Amino acid sequence: MSDLTFTLKHRPDQRVDMSPLVCQKLANMEPAEIAALTLQNGKSKSRVDELFSITGSDAQNMVIKNSFGKLDFIGRGLDGGSIKIEGDAGAYLGLGMKSGAIIVSGNVEIFAGCEMKNGYLEIAGNAGDFLGAALPGNKMGMKGGTILVRSNAGERAGDHMRRGNILIEGNAGDYCGSRMTAGTIAVMGQTGRYLGFAMRRGTLLLWNQPVLSASFNDCGAHTLSFLPILFSSFKKLNSRFAEASAVFNRVQRYAGDMSEMGRGEVLVKITQTGF
Amino acid sequence: MIINGVAIDATFAEAFPMKATRAIITAQNEKWAMISAQTMTGFATSVIACGCEAGIEGALASSETPDGRPGVSVMIFAMGGKGLAKQLETRAGQCVLTSPTSALFSGIDGGTRIPLGKNLRYFGDGFQVAKLIDGKRYWRIPVMDGEFLTEATTGQVDAVGGGxxxxxxxxxxxxxxxxxxxxxxxxxxxxxxxxxxGGIVRSGSKVGSKYKALNASTNDAFCPTLKGMSKTELSADIESVMEIVIDGLTKEDIDKAMRVGIQAVCDLGAENGIKRISAGNYGGKLGPFHFHLQEIMA
Incomplete structure (x- = not known):
């Protein structure tokens, strides 16, 4: 069985809600039934085969070709299977996904991995604001799984994050880890202003010294034994995080945000070895 | 059956079902992992009075441990799951948490999950940090030498004790x-x-006693000083008897250990004063696992 492939025929002017095209919903459907599904396209509805040419039949392995930044809600609530996106993806990519994998070759818009519960989301390009965050008004963002961004992430990455890992190979925008309840965000590049704003618990693991608010307190330099275990869990990823040269266990620890609960931590890599 | 001049009795060892768990202790170096492991498995020779039977399974190289440091694998056996969990937690808290540079990990992935560091975390007084890595929950507990890292749970499995x-x-x-x-x-x-x-017991016991308060007493049939006054199992030329007790995860594991152990004794042979190999049992009525010496050595 070949991968179920949706190739975009033309770029619609309006945004398209792709949430009906998710592995578990298409699992027992005939090709004609899939073609007849309707997608919200701006204010109107369009049949799937109006927008996409469809080939293949393995709904557990979906591919979306010629994708671009107006295809929203791809992989919404994904519960097993994989979706490979060739091109960019719109907003709310993998919203509330429960398991499975989504791999994007391009950039993604806002709220990628928002409120995701488990699974794996890999973004080769840049991610928009509110990566792994909670929907506006909600209190709980990402609750599990791993998001890997191989380039930069926008503002508010991990806002209200509860559990899981967000790994950013590039830079993160302002308010990274804001209002975090727990979980881990690792950033290899630079971080913006207001890092960890109002974070309660959780770990921000950084390769470069950030500009920290006055409400983060320096707890000194430490060798932490959980870090090698954390890094070994990244070994299977297609990422710089998997490289042996990425591994370290010596960090400067800052506790915060003291204006909130203050049980969170910012760990910054120390290059010189410890005692 | 005679091996190298050593008579193998036509008898069997009788063993019982137990619950077992394993934990991996790591430290800055093997010396400190071993100190922690020895402390954790101290006063754990027999369930009769210790509450559990525990021992060191072996040392582990850095490449074999979760955090890449030298380690030691320890196993604890008890008659029931509740008792095992209590012993594990008490020993982990008093002997591993307290041991310099130590970290503690699960040694059995499957089985029923029982708390390892799950409740030790409260020692952190609110400063403890949980990390869920690859589906396993770890607790980072701030302590005076840095951080005590422990896995939240380990596995409890059915096992065999008393070979x-x-x-x-x-x-x-x-x-x-x-x-x-x-x-x-x-x-x-x-x-x-x-x-x-040291793996060896010189005071093997029989079930019961003339004293009502005791449920086990000296195995007089194998006491050489009682040869003339008790129903003895010893011939005139035997002056000393020692026993090796084995707990294992499966009957096959104990089989294997008994085979290599008896073989090592027999290799010394009659010329080194070894006369017989026997085993302790209760007539086969109490324990469901029987280890027939001659079958094991066949």
């Missing part, structure tokens, strides 16, 4: 030398521990 054999020798030094050789060989077998001091 044994007796070494009957012409003299006490010869019995001890033979048992030491057996223990050295048996320590290379995985999934088993020999919980008594």
């Amino acid at each position: 044994n054999f007796l070494v009957l020798a012409q003299s006490q030094p010869q019995a001890l030398t033979a048992c030491e050789a057996a223990i050295e060989a048996m320590r290379k077998i995985p999934n088993v521990i020999m919980p008594f001091p």
